Amino acid sequence: MKKQQLFVGLDGGGTKTLSVVVDSDGNELGKFVSTCSNYHSVGEEAAKRAIYESISEAVKKSGGSLEDVVEICLGISGVDRPEDIELVGGWIRSLLPNAQYKIFNDAVVALTSGTMGKLFGVVVISGTGCISFGIDHHGNKTRSAGWGPALGDDGSGYQIGFDVLKYVCMAKDETNDKTLLTQALLDKLQVTKEEQLITWAYDPKNQGWHRVAELAPLATECALKGDKVAISILDHHSSALVKFIKSVFTKLNLLNEKEVPLVLAGGNIERDCIFSDKLKEKLAKELPNAVPVYPKCTAGMGAALLALNTFKENKKE
DSSP: OOOOOEOOOOOOOSOOEEEEOOOOOOEEEEEESSSSOOOHHOOOHHHHHHHHHHHHHHHHHHTTTGGEEEEEEEEETTTOSSHHHHHHHHHHHHHOOOOOEEEEOOHHHHHHHHHHTTTEEEEEESSSSSSEEEOOOOOEEEEEOOOOOGOOOOSSHHHHHHHHHHHHHHHHHTOOOOTTTHHHHHHTOOOSSHHHHHHHHHSGGGGSSHHHHTHHHHHHHTTTTTOOHHHHHHHHHHHHHHHHHHHHHHHHTTTSOEEEEEEEEEEETTTSSHHHHHHHHHHHHOOEEEEEOOOOHHHHHHHHHHHHHHHHHHOOO
């Protein structure tokens, strides 16, 4: 009886870790979600435990065993440097001694979610943070943005949320136009006047970047009602994303390619909405060879398909 071959993809982010198992035809056999696997956030032991649990449980649900895994692709936030890759690689060698593995930053598997496992193109992610990443036909990689809120994060949910707060305060001071954002923000935070924003902003439980990013949808909500301030916020941040994307295209010499898939990922742009519409409109003028696509599958599934494609390519050689 022919031994079963399993291919695993792992998408490890700041809140959860998804593993997906597929067979040699790319059919999903099992998946499992565990906790955060960014060891810079939760420490090495907690990250290792999350990765092991996610992979082991997904394989268990597939009906196979860890010995059946022949190829795994992992995309984990915070894993960029050679020492990061060596650390995580040691964990994988211990868990899956029979498997070949590839370890990337999570932006790579976000790309594969729009290309169905093919490693060519550019991805722009706008969630709590933002980053643009690309890879050419020769395997050359580069990125733009992704510096984090403390170093400037235009195009991100955090920065959009911050601008919502800023322009509401400016409207109160009468240093900028009045805006529908004011009432929308007060309602969202369940306060009655702008002065109470100070208490909210300096409350320790609201200090995380994600708390400010949760205010980003207010810009879309008010822009749809024609609010000029909200529209200007989205205009600014969509233009910022275009600059990051264009930087990646330029550094990888993709400007002369006939067509380049551009995956729009992250909660702010991975669907049709006023923000993604503005982004696509500007891209059509600035980068006409970019072909915007939304994710077609989860990043975990994209990573699993990349593992399968890598295995097939290596067999050809």
